[in-house]
Structure formats: structure tokens, C-alpha cells
Amino acid sequence: MNKNACFHCGDLIPKNLSITSTIDGTDAHFCCYGCQAIADFIREEDLSNYYQRRQSNAINPNNKNTEEYKHAFELLKNEDIYPLYVHVDNAEHHIQISVDGMTCSACAWLIEKHISDMDGVESMHINLSSSIATLIWQPSKIDLVDINSAANKIGYYFKPYRSDIEDSNRSERRKSSIIKLGIAGVGMMQVMMSAIALYAGEIQGMEDSFKNLLRWSSFFFSTPVVLFSALPFFRAALRDIKTRHFTMDLPVSIGIGLAYVSSVYALFTNSGQVYFDSVTMFTFFLLLGRFLEESARQKAQKDNRNSDELSSVTLIKNSDTLLYPKSKLTSGDIIQISPGEHFPTDGVIIQGHGSIDESSLTGEYLPVSKSIGDPVVASTINVDQTLQIKVTAVGTQTRAAAIERLTQRALSEKPKIAIVADTIAHYFVICVLIVAVLAYGVWYFIDSSQAYWIMVSVLVVTCPCALSLATPVALTTATNKLKEYGLVITRGHVIESLASCNHITFDKTGTLTYGKFDILSISHKNKEDIINYCAALEENSVHPIAKAFNATKHLQARNVMNYAGKGVEGEINGTLYRLGNWSFIKNWGNDKEYASSEEHALTLFLATEKEIVSVITLQDRLRTETNATIKNLRKKGYSVSLLTGDTKASSLSVLSESSFDYFITDQTPEEKWDWLSNKTDLQHTIMIGDGLNDVPSLAGASTSIAMGQSSDLAKTHADALLLSNNISTIENAIKLAIKCKRIIKQNLFWAATYNGTMLPAALLGYIPPWSAALGMAASSLFVVLNATRLSK
Amino acid sequence: MESLYLLIPIAGLFVAVGLGIFVWAVKRDQFDDLDREGERILFDDEDDK
Numbered sequence: 001m002n003k004n005a006c007f008h009c010g011d012l013i014p015k016n017l018s019i020t021s022t023i024d025g026t027d028a029h030f031c032c033y034g035c036q037a038i039a040d041f042i043r044e045e046d047l048s049n050y051y052q053r054r055q056s057n058a059i060n061p062n063n064k065n066t067e068e069y070k071h072a073f074e075l076l077k078n079e080d081i082y083p084l085y086v087h088v089d090n091a092e093h094h095i096q097i098s099v100d101g102m103t104c105s106a107c108a109w110l111i112e113k114h115i116s117d118m119d120g121v122e123s124m125h126i127n128l129s130s131s132i133a134t135l136i137w138q139p140s141k142i143d144l145v146d147i148n149s150a151a152n153k154i155g156y157y158f159k160p161y162r163s164d165i166e167d168s169n170r171s172e173r174r175k176s177s178i179i180k181l182g183i184a185g186v187g188m189m190q191v192m193m194s195a196i197a198l199y200a201g202e203i204q205g206m207e208d209s210f211k212n213l214l215r216w217s218s219f220f221f222s223t224p225v226v227l228f229s230a231l232p233f234f235r236a237a238l239r240d241i242k243t244r245h246f247t248m249d250l251p252v253s254i255g256i257g258l259a260y261v262s263s264v265y266a267l268f269t270n271s272g273q274v275y276f277d278s279v280t281m282f283t284f285f286l287l288l289g290r291f292l293e294e295s296a297r298q299k300a301q302k303d304n305r306n307s308d309e310l311s312s313v314t315l316i317k318n319s320d321t322l323l324y325p326k327s328k329l330t331s332g333d334i335i336q337i338s339p340g341e342h343f344p345t346d347g348v349i350i351q352g353h354g355s356i357d358e359s360s361l362t363g364e365y366l367p368v369s370k371s372i373g374d375p376v377v378a379s380t381i382n383v384d385q386t387l388q389i390k391v392t393a394v395g396t397q398t399r400a401a402a403i404e405r406l407t408q409r410a411l412s413e414k415p416k417i418a419i420v421a422d423t424i425a426h427y428f429v430i431c432v433l434i435v436a437v438l439a440y441g442v443w444y445f446i447d448s449s450q451a452y453w454i455m456v457s458v459l460v461v462t463c464p465c466a467l468s469l470a471t472p473v474a475l476t477t478a479t480n481k482l483k484e485y486g487l488v489i490t491r492g493h494v495i496e497s498l499a500s501c502n503h504i505t506f507d508k509t510g511t512l513t514y515g516k517f518d519i520l521s522i523s524h525k526n527k528e529d530i531i532n533y534c535a536a537l538e539e540n541s542v543h544p545i546a547k548a549f550n551a552t553k554h555l556q557a558r559n560v561m562n563y564a565g566k567g568v569e570g571e572i573n574g575t576l577y578r579l580g581n582w583s584f585i586k587n588w589g590n591d592k593e594y595a596s597s598e599e600h601a602l603t604l605f606l607a608t609e610k611e612i613v614s615v616i617t618l619q620d621r622l623r624t625e626t627n628a629t630i631k632n633l634r635k636k637g638y639s640v641s642l643l644t645g646d647t648k649a650s651s652l653s654v655l656s657e658s659s660f661d662y663f664i665t666d667q668t669p670e671e672k673w674d675w676l677s678n679k680t681d682l683q684h685t686i687m688i689g690d691g692l693n694d695v696p697s698l699a700g701a702s703t704s705i706a707m708g709q710s711s712d713l714a715k716t717h718a719d720a721l722l723l724s725n726n727i728s729t730i731e732n733a734i735k736l737a738i739k740c741k742r743i744i745k746q747n748l749f750w751a752a753t754y755n756g757t758m759l760p761a762a763l764l765g766y767i768p769p770w771s772a773a774l775g776m777a778a779s780s781l782f783v784v785l786n787a788t789r790l791s792k
Numbered sequence: 793m794e795s796l797y798l799l800i801p802i803a804g805l806f807v808a809v810g811l812g813i814f815v816w817a818v819k820r821d822q823f824d825d826l827d828r829e830g831e832r833i834l835f836d837d838e839d840d841k
Contacts, residue, residue: 053835105831128828171824178823182814190807210796217800221807295826 006031008039008155010057012514012621017550024048032547034061038155047110047154054106056723061155062547064100065340068311069157073145075312075323076160085160085310091140092122097133098161098309099126099151111156115147132161160310177294180229181287187225188280194218195277195777215267215274222276226260230283232290256283278776282469285784289472292479313337313344316388333391337382345378346398347389354385366545366602369566384541384562432458439763450765458762466754466779470747473787478740481791486724487705487733494719497703498737500684504633504730505676505697507689508644508651511707511727513620517548517602520653524614528552534606534616537570537579545604548618567604577613579606602650622654625728630659632731643672643687643697672697688727690714705730740790747783754779 004013007021007028019030023043030036038061042048076085087094102108108126111133115124120141126133137147148158194214201211230253237253259275266272314336315324321336326344329335334350337343343356353371358380367383370376376389378398393399436458443451479489489495509515524530535551537560557577560570567580578585582605589609604616633640641662644651648665657663664675673696676685687694687701690709698704699717706718708725715721722729758775761767817823 049835105828106835108828109832109835126828127825129825175818175823178818179815182818183811186807186811186814190803210793213796213800217804220804 006035006057006060007051008035008058009060011060012624014518014548014550023051031060032062038153041153042110045114045154047113050106050110053109055104058103058107058155059101064152064157065342066149066152066157067338068341069148069152069159070145071312071314071323072159072310073148075325076144076310078323081310081325085162091138092136093139094134094136095144096161096163097135097158099131099133100157100159101155102126102128102131104128107156110154111151114154115150118142118147118150121147132163133158162310174294177287177291180232181284181291184225184229184280184284184287187221187229188284190221191218191225191276191280194221198274212270218274218276219264219267222260222263222280225280225283226256229287230256233283233286252282252286275776278780281777281780285469285473285780289476292476311344329391329394331391331394331397334388335391337387337389339382339384339386341382343376343378343380343382343389345391346393347376347391349374349376349387350390351388352385354387355383357381357383435759435763443765454762454765458759466751466776466783467748469780470751470783471744473784474740474744474747474790477787477790478736481736482720482733485729485732485736486708486722486726487729488721488723489719490721491719494703495737495740497684497719498686498734499741501638501686501703501734503639503641503679503685505641505643505685505687505701506630506727507687507694508642508646508655509620510690510709511688512626512642513622513654516621517545517618518621519548520617520619522614522616530606530614530616533572533577533613534579534604536572537568537577541568545602545618575608577606577608579604581605585612619653620650623727625726626655627659629728629731634659634661638734643667643675645669645672669694669696673700676700686730688722688730736790743786743790747786750782750786751779 005011006013007023007030009031011031013029013031017031019033019036021028021030021036021040021043023039028039030039035058038058039051042050076082085095099111102111105128108128112124112126115121115135120138122136122138124133124135135147137144151158194217198206198211198214198218200206201214233249233253233256236249240250256279259279262272263274263276263279266274311326312323313326313329314321315329316334316336324335329345335344335347339354349370349372351372353369355367356370356376357367358377375392376382376387378393436455439458440451440455443454475495478495482489482495506512519531522530531549532551532553532555535549536555536557538546538549539557540560541562555572557570557572560568562568563580563584566584567578569576569578569580571577578588582603585605585607588607590611602618604618605612606614606616630640639661640659641664642651642655642660643662643664645667646665648663651663651665667675672694676687676697677700679685684703685701686703686705687697688705688707689698690707694706695714695717698706698714703720704718705720705722706714708721708723754775758767
């Protein structure tokens with residue numbers, strides 16, 4: 001096991017920190033006490049099987065505010081709200097719960113096992129695809145709040161959930177595509193069996209009566225496939241004709257329709273050749289590709305459904321505080337936000353002052369100090385003080401919603417990447433139709449009895465089956481392979497554009513770096529002591545800086561006071577200390593002198609009233625793979641740029657300007673997008689980011705990839721999600737995409753060559769019907785097999 | 793070989809019944825979670841012993 005990664009969540013373990021437990025006889029190292037507590041608890045409950053079975057790491061529990069989840073369940077007890085979420089069946093109550101923190105099926109097993117064992121819980125069933133659990137419990141025996149805190153203990157977080165119309169529509173659509181896919185798959189297999197017998201019969205000879213039987217049986221099996229499973233293609237083709245905007249659906253429909261109709265004609269007139277095998281195989285593979293793409297897209301969007309969850313806020317009314325549903329807030333309401341909570345709406349601070357973490361909006365990981373009269377924005381986090389705000393905007397009026405609208409605009413202006421096969425197929429189909437009609441016309445004068453069959457064989461021989469399968473099968477295979485790498489594709493064009501990209505843009509904080517602070521230097525001879533002092537002062541702080549200090553020896557600090565935006569003060573062993581920025585120390589007690597040398601790093605001071613004890617510099621940590629990845633990409637001829645909202649100085653502290661082609665700092669979200677859209681020489685750009693501030697540029701870039709830990713909005717609008725959070729995956733992904741494109745070209749070349757050489761022979765009437773059918777199936781199969789090379 | 797006249801329709805009947813069960817299962821939400829069910833068998837439930 002990697003010694004530097006946390007046993008539980010897989011995060012990098014900070015230097016100088018050693019937290020270990022024995023799990024299943026091996027030493028496990030942790031990044032924080034939160035992870036250790038969860039792992040210990042799981043071991044005590046005899047559930048450590050989880051660690052053997054899981055396929056991906058758990059989430060880090062430190063970023064979760066358990067109060068928020070607890071309050072939601074306390075609010076649920078309100079009698080107006082309870083019936084909206086809970087179905088009462090005598091002593092048993094049923095509720096749907098949205099589960100946060102699940103990463104693989106082992107998680108679902110762990111939760112079910114742990115919760116079902118509780119007294120009073122009748123059943124707990126988790127749907128991993130949608131992250132929704134169905135819980136049946138007896139309120140007389142156990143409280144929902146306790147069930148939630150039991151889940152918190154093993155690192156998962158519950159909220160009451162209510163499915164809406166869109167949910168049930170989506171699930172209906174999904175069911176209908178599974179049924180269509182299943183019928184196409186079974187139909188294909190049955191028809192293939194008959195087809196193989198028919199091929200053999202053509203070669204060895206077969207009695208007409210058996211031949212007829214097999215033809216009829218394949219007709220029965222393929223009819224539901226064509227009339228039911230392939231329906232979406234026909235509908236889309238009709239829409240194409242109405243809007244005069246041709247997509248692949250039109251040639252696909254023509255292919256399926258013609259091959260089927262002529263087969264049926266052949267069957268009833270007992271002449272010609274049947275092509276049922278090709279029709280069903282073709283339909284099945286196309287449906288499979290579309291189904292996988294749709295599933296991936298739904299997975300990316302499921303995170304963005306906060307509106308259906310019951311979220312609670314603390315409302316202040318007539319100087320009383322009460323829990324209140326977030327969805328019912330209106331402008332002018334006064335709400336109280338505890339440390340660690342998200343702001344549910346936009347508002348203005350009316351009481352208190354504190355630090356606010358706006359990283360989801362600006363990408364700046366250091367909290368900003370705000371006090372009375374300052375505006376706060378929905379989805380940012382209150383770090384250290386209890387604040388009261390007056391709501392100024394809710395729902396679609398908020399700043400986050402405004403960014404969402406900006407994103408919609410960027411999406412609509414996004415350059416459409418034409419898929420090669422679409423254009424080829426478009427002209428190909430028109431040509432084939434003209435040739436077929438001409439052939440009919442010419443043969444009508446030569447031999448009118450043959451004219452129809454010659455036209456059919458022209459159409460079948462040139463059927464774009466292999467041609468239109470060529471692209472989707474390769475894309476489907478590559479998409480699945482990329483998923484193994486930890487890159488989930490949510491839009492169809494990604495592989496095409498990964499292969500053709502020439503420019504890669506990275507956001508800094510959270511993308512190239514971990515977005516966590518590390519100690520760069522300490523000016524003192526005994527560094528360990530200083531860290532212990534700082535850790536004692538910061539012990540109860542949720543500020544990101546506090547996480548940089550990990551004590552080797554526990555000291556007790558008394559009378560600790562938090563000064564928002566400045567630092568902390570506290571007494572250790574009878575001496576009063578302050579830890580904070582320069583303005584916090586400068587005029588405290590004796591005047592102090594400090595000549596700054598390291599301007600760009602974050603500098604903290606540990607001081608007594610008399611003197612500065614130590615100067616500590618912190619910096620964001622670069623991901624271990626960052627430098628190697630950038631170097632490799634540039635070596636391969638890609639231009640690489642940095643596009644960040646951070647200041648130039650702070651960017652330079654971890655990255656060097658010379659390792660990038662463009663080094664763009666101090667950008668607002670709007671400027672980021674502008675910069676990208678004005679770089680016309682960099683049309684094929686991949687943008688990789690994580691924050692809300694990256695969202696417009698993510699949407700505007702020709703291909704966008706969001707980190708797995710991104711804000712929900714960034715995930716929804718990205719073309720792909722980098723779930724592994726490992727940016728070196730990009731390199732492999734590009735390599736695979738290029739290989740995929742090569743295979744698509746081979747496939748297209750094969751299909752076009754096959755169709756092209758068969759066409760003249762068919763025109764002259766030289767193609768025996770059985771060989772046309774065999775050739776058609778073989779050319780489709782070749783295309784499919786060629787694509788499977790990608791999965792190796 | 794005449795048995796084919798009987799066997800193929802019987803096979804067709806089986807397929808129809810199988811598909812019927814499949815459609816029923818999908819409609820009863822049994823295919824809602826494609827990510828998990830395939831792995832459920834890997835987690836032995838000592839309780840059931």
C-alpha cells in the first residue's frame with residue numbers, strides 16, 4: 001500500500017504526521033483523526049470487509065458539517081413537513097434518503113449492513129446508481145436523527161429526499177431503454193442462430209422447407225427489434241427530415257428500414273434474400289452505445305439535485321430561532337449561519353463578522369474577512385464565527401444562479417464538433433439513393449423482371465450499417481476504457497476532440513494543486529515546538545490554515561479567541577500568544593519589525609506581546625504528478641497554459657512561469673472565458689478545472705474536464721469528469737483518444753471500401769443474394785472486432 | 793430433421809416467456825441499480841448462515 005496516502009480516503013498524508021491503527025492485521029496510516037475514527041469504528045463493528053471489497057477510496061470526512069445533516073432531520077419532525085417526506089404505514093414509517101459520500105458498491109453494502117442492524121430499523125435498501133436509499137423504520141423504537149448520526153460515524157451523510165416529476169420521468173425513460181436494449185439483444189441472438197444455419201445451408205444445400213422455416217423464425221424474432229427497439233431512431237429521423245438538419249439517425253433509419261422491408265418482401269414472395277441478422281445486430285450495437293452514453297450523463301447530473309432534498313436553515317423570527325426549510329426562504333428573512341455551514345442564499349451580514357470561504361466561487365482557498373453590511377453569496381462557507389444575514393436573493397436570483405445562466409450562454413456558443421462519419425454518411429446516403437434509382441431505371445429497360453431485385457441488392461450492399469457502426473462502437477469501447485482510467489465521459493464529442501486538441505488549460509487551485517496548505521518554512525531552531533504551539537492555538541479552528549499544523553505533542557491552549565481575517569490568540573503555559581498575519585501582530589504590545597522577503601507565499605507570525613517568536617510560511621501543495629504531466633504534454637507538442645483567479649505571486653510560489661506557454665493570473669470567471677474565446681489560434685482547447693469560477697470557461701472550452709471533487713455546477717457542465725483526481729490521466733486519455741480516432745478511420749475506410757467494391761458488382765447483377773447478406777454481416781463484425789482492440 | 797418444426801416454435805415460446813419476465817422485472821424496478829446488483833453476491837452475508 002502507498003505509505004503516503006490515507007488508508008481511508010486516499011488523500012496525501014501531510015508531512016511529519018503519523019496517525020496509525022491496525023486494521024485486519026496491517027498497519028494503516030491516516031491523513032487525519034476523522035478518517036482514523038471512521039476506520040476504527042468500522043473495524044470494531046466487524047465490517048472491515050469493506051476495505052477489501054471497495055474499488056475506490058472513501059471521501060474525506062473533514063469537509064462535512066454534520067450539524068447541517070442533523071438539522072435537516074430535526075426539521076423533518078415539524079408536522080407540516082413530515083407527511084411530505086414520510087409515508088406512514090401503521091407503526092412503520094417509510095422515507096427516501098439521499099446518501100452523500102458513496103463511491104462504490106462496497107459503500108452501499110457497508111451502510112445497509114450497519115443501519116439494518118440497528119434496533120427499530122425494519123429495512124434499508126440503497127440504490128447506488130441514484131444514491132437514494134429507502135428506509136423503513138419504527139419511530140417508536142428509534143429516532144431518524146440517531147440513524148443519521150450512525151451513518152455519520154462510518155463516513156456517510158443522509159438527507160430526507162423527495163422524488164419529483166423529473167425523477168420519475170427519467171426513471172421511466174431509463175426503463176424503456178433497458179427494455180428496448182434487452183429485446184434487441186435477445187432478438188439478435190435468436191436471429192443469428194437462424195442466420196448461421198441459413199449460411200451453412202447456402203453452402204451445403206438445404207431443403208426449401210427448412211430454409212423457409214428458418215426465414216420465418218428470424219422474421220418473428222427481428223420484428224419486435226425493428227418495430228419496437230429501433231423506434232427511437234425512426235422518430236429522430238422523422239425529426240431530422242422536419243428540421244432539415246441531418247444527423248446519423250437518418251442513414252441509420254434508412255439502413256434498418258430498407259433492409260427490413262426488403263427482407264419481408266423477400267420472405268412473402270419467397271424470393272431474394274433476408275437480412276434480418278444484420279438488421280438486429282446493427283440495432284443492438286447502436287442502442288448499446290447510446291444507452292452507455294446516456295447512463296454516464298445521468299450519473300454526472302445526479303449530484304445536482306439539492307432542490308429535492310430537505311435542507312434546514314436557522315431562521316430568526318421575533319428574536320426566536322427556529323429550524324426552517326431552505327426552500328421556503330424569501331427575501332428579507334433573517335437567518336443565522338453557524339461556523340462550517342454553507343450560506344443557503346445570497347444575503348447581507350447584519351450581525352457578527354467572520355471569515356468566509358469563497359473558494360467555490362473565486363477559487364481562492366484563503367477565506368475572506370467580512371463584517372456587517374458585506375454581501376455574502378449562496379454556496380460559500382462560513383468558516384469561523386456565527387453570523388446573521390438578511391436574505392437578499394433566493395433560488396434563481398442568486399449569484400450562483402447567475403453564473404449558471406452565463407454558462408448556458410457559453411454552452412450555446414460552443415463550437416459544434418462535426419463528427420466525421422456524420423458528414424460522410426450524409427453524402428453517402430444521398431449518392432446511394434440516386435444510384436439505386438438510376439439502377440432501377442436502367443434495368444427497367446434491360447430486364448424489367450430483375451429491376452426491383454437489383455435495386456434492392458444495390459441498397460443492401462451499400463447499406464451504411466458498417467459505416468454508421470464504425471464510429472459509435474469505437475467510441476463506446478474507448479469510453480468504457482477511459483472509465484477504467486477514472487475519466488467519465490458525459491458528452492459524445494469528447495473523444496473526437498481529445499484526439500484533435502492542441503492546447504490544454506489548467507486551473508491552479510484544486511486542479512494542479514491539492515488546495516491544502518503545507519508548511520514551507522519556519523524560522524526557529526526548534527520547528528517541532530513551533531508546530532505544537534500553533535496546533536494548540538488552532539485546535540478548534542476549521543480554517544484551512546489550521547490543517548497545516550499537526551501536533552506531535554498535545555499542548556493545551558486556554559482562552560482561545562478567534563479574530564476573523566486576522567488570526568487567533570490564546571494562552572499556552574501562562575504566556576499569551578498570537579498567531580496570525582502581519583497586521584494582527586504589528587501593533588500588539590511592543591512594536592515589531594519585519595522585513596518581508598518571501599512575498600508570494602503566505603506568511604504567518606507566532607508572537608508574544610514582546611517579540612516575534614517565529615515566522616512561518618505556508619503554501620498550497622502541488623499534486624505529485626503535476627510537473628511530470630505538464631512536461632510530458634509539452635514534450636509531445638501540446639501548448640499548456642495556466643488560467644487562474646489567484647494572484648500572480650501566489651501562483652509563482654508553487655509553479656514556475658517557464659513551464660507553461662501561457663501564464664494567466666488574476667482572472668475573474670468572465671475574463672477566463674473571454675481569454676479562452678479570444679484565443680482563436682487555440683481552438684482545440686481542453687480546459688480542466690474544479691470551481692464555480694471555472695464553470696463558464698468549462699462550458700465555453702471545446703472540451704472541458706472537471707475534477708472529481710469539483711463543485712456540483714462544474715460537474716454538470718463539464719464534458720467529462722476526472723474522478724481519479726489524477727491529472728496524469730489526461731495524458732493517457734489523449735493517447736487513447738488518438739488511437740480511437742485511428743481505429744475509426746480504419747473502420748470507415750474498410751466500410752467504404754467494402755461498399756464501394758460491391759456496388760459495381762451489384763449494379764451488374766453479379767451478387768448472389770446470400771453472399772450479399774454474409775458480406776454485410778461480416779463487414780459489421782469486422783468493424784466491431786476492430787474496435788475491441790481499444791479495450792486492451 | 794422434421795423435429796425442427798416443433799423445436800423452433802418451442803424455442804420461440806421460451807424466448808417470449810423469458811422476455812416477458814425481463815420486461816416485468818424492469819417494470820418492477822429490478823434494473824434500477826445497474827452499478828450494484830452484479831456485485832452483491834461478492835459480499836457474503838455471514839448473518840444468513
